[in-house]
Amino acid sequence: MLNRVLKSWDHFWFAPRKLINLALMRVLLIGTMLHLYFLRSWNIAYFTDQSFMPRALALESIEEFLRPTWAWFFWPDSMAGAVHGVYVLCLLLLFLGIGGRALALFAWVLHMGFLDRNYAALFGADVISGVFLFYLAFSDSCARLSVLNLFKKKKPVRLESDFLTSAMMRMMQFQICIIYAYTGFEKLKGMSWWDGTALWSVLANPQMVNMDWSFLRHIPLVIAIGSFTSVIFEIYFPAAMLNPKFRMPWLVLGLFFHLSIGLIMGLMHFSLVMISTYFLFLSPDLLERAVTGLKRRIGLRI
Amino acid sequence: MISMRAMLKSKKLVFFTKTLLSIWILYHLFVVIIMSNGSSYLARFFQRAITPYANQTGFNTSWNFFSPDPAHTMYLRYTVNFNNENGDTIKEPIEGFFPTLKNVGVFDVRERRELYLMHYFILPQERLERFFVPAICRQYPGATSVYVDFVIESIAPLDQAVTLKNQTMADLSKQNEFIKREISCHVE
Secondary structure, eight states, rough: OHHOOOOHHHHHSSOOHHHHHHHHHHHHHHHHHHHHHHHHHGGGGSSTSSSSSGGTTTTTTTTTGGGGSSSSOOOOOHHHHHHHHHHHHHHHHHHTSSHHHHHHHHHHHHHHHHHHTTTGGOOHHHHHHHHHHHHHHTSSHHHHHHOHHHHHHHHOOOOOHHHHHOOOOHHHHHHHHHHHHHHHHHHHSHHHHHOHHHHHHHTTOOTTSSOOOOOGGGSSHHHHHHHHHHHHHHHHHHHHHHHHHHHHHHHHHHHHHHHHHHHHHSOOHHHEEEEGGGGSSSSSHHHHHHHHHHHHHOOOOO | OHHHHHHHHHHHHHHHHHHHHHHHHHHHHHHHHTTTTTTTTTHTTTTTHHHHHHHHTTTOOOOTOOOOOOEEEEEEEEEEEOOTSSEEEEEEEEEEEEETTSSSSSOOHHHHHHHHHHHHHHSSTTHHHIIIIIHHHHHHOOOOOOEEEHHHHHHHHOHHHHTTTSSHHHOOEEEEEEEEEETTTTTT
């Protein structure tokens, strides 16, 4: 009995898995981060004493219950720009599939450093991308879809994961399910989500949307359906991922859900970070066929 | 130097690593699940065992996007005062908003962080004193104090907006001002 349990555990967490899913996730996640943090180069003042967050108060500014024991920003403020440049360069290399675990871990340390340096100016995308970068740092995410494979003509490209990578892929699946489920549960605490009008508060708020959506008051049912659909989608996401029948429809709904948030609310980075994890739930054969088709078209060996 | 991949091929080492990794998996999952509801009794009960790890690695987040309810339109309105020792005005006060465009959405990520900063400054209010006002004072040399208002422009409820279709959303919105404090630039 114990043997069976251990075998199942071993198979569930550590069995080899196709690396194509992880590679596609890496490309989208790191590509999104690359764009987001390249643009953050214009905000370097936020990470120095010239802005709202004096260095001496950086850790103190984090609520005590959430405060880290030590800050990850090991560099002086005067070097914030240079370190940020190195961070963006790390992301560029990872995007191209160069560097692997060590570089991803280094990038994660830098990422956390900037998060700790100005906790007050964080986006949701900063936090979530940090979470998934942590898992990527322990996985072999650069084995597939790497520009280095273009030069390894004789050496075969690795197709399957080692057990550490498998564990991290599984953990990322758990992580995204936990994020969705809790987001849904938290919404249930709010009256406006219960009565189906929450989406109105978002779409009628000029600070949140990029055009006037007040015409929707002429078709209020859209608001109610949209609000309830959001909550149901989030709460049942974990259950839908467990059931192969529901998995694809749920991912398609999620794609539509996040792209809508991205386009209407200008939160495209957040949306793409969330969508990047969907690759982990898709059939590797399907992805392999798509990548092979694309490679044939452009004649690449990545 | 043995590469990570070569290490993962040795049988004994694989068994040992998998055992360690299994322990970490259980612990990490426990942390991620508990910390997602960080204010719960369980989180408080296991605080010592899980928060140092969760806080250091960034797995201490509670996932509450647009919840419990989406926020109304809000911004800080401030007036920078320039007075002499007797309290007389020596220069015209300067009015500003934070975020700069107050109730208008900004979708360039280079400017959008102001909105997130504003949400941070208002709760608790002492953050205005510690972070916001000192920065505004530095921005305006010679400033003696900053008067701050926290403005909420409410979004009319859907039922009201549907019933009063002929009125604009701006007409239906109500403006409320909170905080209303004058904070000195010279307090350390």
